[in-house]
Amino acid sequence: MESSRESPVVVVDFGAQYAQLIARRVRELHVYSEIVAHTVTAAELRARGARAVILSGGPKSVYVAGAPTIDPEIFAMGLPILGICYGAQLMALALGGRVERTEVGEYGRTAIRQTSTAGMLLAELPDSFASWMSHQDTIMAPPAGALVTATTEQSVVASFEDAEQRRYGVQFHPEVSHGEFGREVLHNFLFRAAKLEPKWTNFSIIEESITQIRSQVGERNVLCALSGGVDSTVAAVLTHEAVGDQLTCVFVDTGLLREGEADQVVSLFSSQFHIKLVVIDAASQFLSSLAGVLDPELKRKTIGNLFIRTFEEAARDIDAGGFLVQGTLYPDVIESGSGSAALIKSHHNVGGLPDDMSFALVEPLRFLFKDEVRAIGVELGIPEEMVWRQPFPGPGLAVRIVGEVTEEAVGRVRAADRIVREEVVRAGLARSMWQYFAVLAPSLRSVGVSGDERTYDAPIIVRCVDSDDAMTADWARIPYEILDTIAHRIVGEVDGVNRVVYDITSKPPGTIEWE
Ligand SMILES: Nc1ncnc2c1ncn2[C@@H]1O[C@H](COP(=O)(O)OP(=O)(O)OP(=O)(O)O)[C@@H](O)[C@H]1O
Numbered sequence: 315m316e317s318s319r320e321s322p323v324v325v326v327d328f329g330a331q332y333a334q335l336i337a338r339r340v341r342e343l344h345v346y347s348e349i350v351a352h353t354v355t356a357a358e359l360r361a362r363g364a365r366a367v368i369l370s371g372g373p374k375s376v377y378v379a380g381a382p383t384i385d386p387e388i389f390a391m392g393l394p395i396l397g398i399c400y401g402a403q404l405m406a407l408a409l410g411g412r413v414e415r416t417e418v419g420e421y422g423r424t425a426i427r428q429t430s431t432a433g434m435l436l437a438e439l440p441d442s443f444a445s446w447m448s449h450q451d452t453i454m455a456p457p458a459g460a461l462v463t464a465t466t467e468q469s470v471v472a473s474f475e476d477a478e479q480r481r482y483g484v485q486f487h488p489e490v491s492h493g494e495f496g497r498e499v500l501h502n503f504l505f506r507a508a509k510l511e512p513k514w515t516n517f518s519i520i521e522e523s524i525t526q527i528r529s530q531v532g533e534r535n536v537l538c539a540l541s542g543g544v545d546s547t548v549a550a551v552l553t554h555e556a557v558g559d560q561l562t563c564v565f566v567d568t569g570l571l572r573e574g575e576a577d578q579v580v581s582l583f584s585s586q587f588h589i590k591l592v593v594i595d596a597a598s599q600f601l602s603s604l605a606g607v608l609d610p611e612l613k614r615k616t617i618g619n620l621f622i623r624t625f626e627e628a629a630r631d632i633d634a635g636g637f638l639v640q641g642t643l644y645p646d647v648i649e650s651g652s653g654s655a656a657l658i659k660s661h662h663n664v665g666g667l668p669d670d671m672s673f674a675l676v677e678p679l680r681f682l683f684k685d686e687v688r689a690i691g692v693e694l695g696i697p698e699e700m701v702w703r704q705p706f707p708g709p710g711l712a713v714r715i716v717g718e719v720t721e722e723a724v725g726r727v728r729a730a731d732r733i734v735r736e737e738v739v740r741a742g743l744a745r746s747m748w749q750y751f752a753v754l755a756p757s758l759r760s761v762g763v764s765g766d767e768r769t770y771d772a773p774i775i776v777r778c779v780d781s782d783d784a785m786t787a788d789w790a791r792i793p794y795e796i797l798d799t800i801a802h803r804i805v806g807e808v809d810g811v812n813r814v815v816y817d818i819t820s821k822p823p824g825t826i827e828w829e
Pocket residue numbers: 538539540541542543544545546547564565566567568639640641642643646663703704705706707708709
C-alpha cells in the first residue's frame with residue numbers, strides 16, 4: 315500500500331522530545347509522515363487518509379489525572395498502531411494491560427532481550443541488543459491478548475505485539491540514533507506489520523528553502539544573526555542565494571566566546587564568502603547584565619534578550635527590513651518547550667527571545683536536525699572546517715559556568731576550554747566527537763594540596779560527547795592518557811582550579827551543556 319502526502323503515517327504527539335525525529339525516520343524509509351496533536355479524533359485520521367499511526371513518547375505518566383489520552387475509537391479503526399514509550403504505556407493502560415511507577419528508571423543504553431521469536435516487530439534482530447531508554451514508568455502487563463516479545467532487567471514488558479489487532483508497542487526509542495536496530499524496528503513496523511511500500515521521495519530542502527525565503531522577504535533588506543557555527547552559516551548562504559545583497563550578517567562578540575573565536579570567525583567568513591558582515595562588540599553589556607544572575611533559565615533569557623536588542627540596534631544602522639535570519643534547528647525549538655513538550659532549557663534563539671521583539675524571523679532550518687544541516691552545508695560547498703566545527707551554544711561560556719558569570723570565571727573556563735580543545739585536536743579526535751569542552755563550578759569548592767600547601771578551589775568538569783543530532787548523546791570513551799594530559803594541564807595552568815572530573819552521563823538523563 316502506498317503512503318503519500320494524501321495518505322500519511324501519522325505520528326500522534328504526547329509532548330515528546332522526539333516526535334519530529336520519529337516522523338523524520340519514517341520519511342527516511344521513504345514513507346510520508348506527519349505529526350498531529352494527541353487531541354486528534356478517529357474521524358480526523360480517517361479524513362487525512364492515515365495508513366498507520368505511531369504514538370509518541372511524552373513527559374507525563376499515563377495514570378495521573380490530566381495525562382494526555384487519545385480518542386479510544388482510534389484503537390478500533392483497524393489501522394496498524396505502534397506505541398513508543400508513553401505511547402506504548404498508553405496502549406497498555408487503554409487496552410487491558412497495567413502500567414506502574416517503578417523505583418528504578420531506565421535512561422540511556424539498556425540491554426534488551428527477546429522473549430519470543432513469534433513477533434514481527436523485532437524479526438531478524440539479534441536475541442539481545444542495546445536499546446535506548448528514557449522512562450520511569452513500567453508496563454507490568456501488555457494489552458489483553460498481546461504477546462510480550464522483549465524484556466530488560468527493569469522492564470517486564472520492553473515490547474509487545476498483537477498481530478491480529480495490528481497493535482505494537484516498544485518501551486525503548488527506535489527513533490533515536492543511539493540505540494541499536496532502531497531503523498530496523500521502524501522498518502519492520504512499516505513494511506512487515508503495516509505492509510506499506512517505500513515509495514515516497516523527499517523534496518529538495520535547498521530549493522524549497524530558497525523559494526520560501528524569497529517569497530517571505532521580497533525586495534526588503536534582511537539581517538542574519540551569524541555565529542560562525544554551521545547552522546547560521548548555512549542559513550546565511552541559503553538567504554544569500556535567495557536575496558543576494560539584501561542580506562547583511564551580524565556577528566556579536568558577547569565576551570562569552572572561546573579564545574580567539576571572534577577573529578577566527580570574521581577572517582574565515584570574509585575569506586570564504588562575499589556576504590556583508592558587521593561585527594559588534596557587546597562584551598561589556600553581556601557581562602554587566604549577567605551580574606548576580608544564578609538561575610540558568612534567567613541567564614538564558616537575559617542573553618536571548620540582549621542578542622535581540624543588539625540586533626535591533628544594528629538594524630537601525632543598516633535599514634534592515636524587519637527580518638532576522640537565525641540558524642535555529644529543531645532541537646532548539648523542542649527543548650525550549652514548544653507545543654505540549656516539556657521545557658528542558660530555553661535556547662537563547664527560541665525560548666530566550668523577548669516578547670516585544672520587532673523582527674519577523676526567517677528560520678529555514680527550524681524543522682531540521684544538525685546532521686541534515688551538515689549535509690546541506692556540504693551540498694552548498696561550505697568548507698569542511700565550518701561544516702564540521704563542533705557546535706558552540708549562543709549563550710557561550712555563560713552556560714558552562716555553574717553559577718554567576720564573572721570576568722574571572724569566564725577567564726578560567728575559557729583557559730580550560732582551550733586546553734581541552736588543544737589536546738583533543740592533538741590526539742586527532744576532534745572530528746570523531748560531537749562536542750568537547752570544559753565546565754566550571756565556581757561555588758563547588760574542594761580541598762586539595764599543591765606544593766605542600768592546602769588549596770580550597772573549584773573543579774573543572776570535562777565534557778566530551780558523541781552524538782549525531784544532540785537529541786541523545788553518550789559520553790565519549792576517550793583514552794585515559796588524553797584525559798590525564800588534560801587534567802594535568804588544567805590544574806597546572808588554570809588559576810583557582812584544583813580538581814578535574816570527567817562527566818560520564820548520557821543524554822538522557824543529562825543534557826550536553828550543564829545549564
Ligand atoms: N555570537 C553570535 N552572533 C550572532 N548570532 C549568533 C551568535 N551566536 C548564536 N547566534 C545565532 O543563534 C543561532 C543559534 O545558535 P547555535 O549555536 O545553535 O547555531 P550555530 O552557532 O549557527 O551553529 P552551531 O550549533 O554549530 O554552533 C545561530 O544560528 C545564530 O543565528
